[in-house]
Amino acid sequence: MLERKYENPMAIRSKNALSETLLKLMLYKPFKDITVSDLTERAGLSRQTFYTNFQKKEDILAYLLRGLFQRYQDRLLAGMPEAEELLIDYFLFWGESREFLSLLFRQGMGWLFQECNRRFFLEDAQVLDGLFRCEDWQLPYIKASLAGVSYELMHMWLTTDQGLAVDRLSGMTRNLLSGGLFA
Numbered sequence: 001m002l003e004r005k006y007e008n009p010m011a012i013r014s015k016n017a018l019s020e021t022l023l024k025l026m027l028y029k030p031f032k033d034i035t036v037s038d039l040t041e042r043a044g045l046s047r048q049t050f051y052t053n054f055q056k057k058e059d060i061l062a063y064l065l066r067g068l069f070q071r072y073q074d075r076l077l078a079g080m081p082e083a084e085e086l087l088i089d090y091f092l093f094w095g096e097s098r099e100f101l102s103l104l105f106r107q108g109m110g111w112l113f114q115e116c117n118r119r120f121f122l123e124d125a126q127v128l129d130g131l132f133r134c135e136d137w138q139l140p141y142i143k144a145s146l147a148g149v150s151y152e153l154m155h156m157w158l159t160t161d162q163g164l165a166v167d168r169l170s171g172m173t174r175n176l177l178s179g180g181l182f183a
Contacts, residue, residue, distance in 0.1 A: 011053060014043075014045055014049050014052075014053055015063055017043040017044070017045060018050060018053065018054070019063065019064050021039050021042045021043040022039055023064075023100070023103065025038060025042065026103055027103070031057070031107040031109060034057060036051075036057065058109070061109055061112050062112055064100070065116040068094075068097055069117075069120045069124070072090075072093050073124065073125060073127065075089075076089075076127045076128070080127065080131065083131050086128075087173045088167060088170040090150060090170075091153075091170055092166050101154065102158045102159075105158050105159050110155055113151070113154070114151045117150060117151045117154075118147045118151070121144070121146050121150070122140070122144060128143065145177065149173060149176065150173075153169060153173055157169055
């Protein structure tokens with residue numbers, strides 16, 4: 001389960017200012033060309049504030065992703081969907097952050113989402129453990145399959161812009177995982 005810990009409100013404001021600034025800069029400048037100086041100057045913060053909160057620029061994006069995954073986990077804890085609806089719920093949730101995720105993929109930073117997605121399914125999301133009718137030894141394989149399939153489909157969905165609706169994407173995923181697409 002994702003851990004919650006107390007964080008100083010000033011640190012949260014600084015992280016949010018740096019995050020907002022980075023996302024704005026990424027709209028018109030390649031991530032690799034954005035410097036820490038660009039971020040701190042535009043955010044009105046010192047370099048020391050940056051390095052107090054983050055070690056490198058990628059950490060800002062990971063911070064944003066961890067926050068989104070925490071929100072998704074909270075959503076699951078508030079009302080777990082049926083197993084058949086899990087992927088629909090997953091894609092609906094991430095569809096709300098489509099612009100952010102598309103920006104990550106366009107900038108070559110999709111690997112951060114992949115890493116966080118993998119960690120979520122394999123390590124953090126114990127809330128999913130009771131959802132599947134399987135033996136204990138099968139659970140890690142099921143979760144690994146969900147991590148891989150959900151990432152690859154998310155990547156395809158966000159980078160090809162084929163106008164595919166969430167319910168069709170989720171239905172196809174369920175059919176794939178159940179073997180329904182194999183002859």
